[in-house]
Amino acid sequence: MKYLKSALGGKNAVAVDSKNSDPWLEAFAPAVTEFVTLTKGVDGKQRQTSSLTVFYEEGLCKVCLTERDYDQSLWASGPTLKEALEALELRLTAPVVEWRRKKTPPQNRGAKHK
Numbered sequence: 001m002k003y004l005k006s007a008l009g010g011k012n013a014v015a016v017d018s019k020n021s022d023p024w025l026e027a028f029a030p031a032v033t034e035f036v037t038l039t040k041g042v043d044g045k046q047r048q049t050s051s052l053t054v055f056y057e058e059g060l061c062k063v064c065l066t067e068r069d070y071d072q073s074l075w076a077s078g079p080t081l082k083e084a085l086e087a088l089e090l091r092l093t094a095p096v097v098e099w100r101r102k103k104t105p106p107q108n109r110g111a112k113h114k
Helices: 001-007 023-028 030-037 079-094
Strands: 051-057 060-067 073-079
Touching: 023 030, 023 051, 030 060, 030 073, 060 079, 073 079
Parallel strands: none
Antiparallel strands: 051 060, 060 073
């Protein structure tokens, strides 16, 4: 609960939903675990769990944590999945988390002008 509150600037601290818990991930990356497993806010309202995307590109493992309630994402990479997750955990627990905001596509993009 402390990681979500800190990483989101004090917004939407959540209560633990243990049915979604992964013991290995919780021990290895507790901040990542909070984002991908917690489903209810302290006010009892539903929270969308964050999604974690993993892919390999140009010899690196890349991970993206998408915070769906706030349309923002956090990226990290490393030579292995373990190192990419470690990097993501460090970024989530940093004093300032550098979230990327979802880009809004320009209106009428590709539309023919008269």
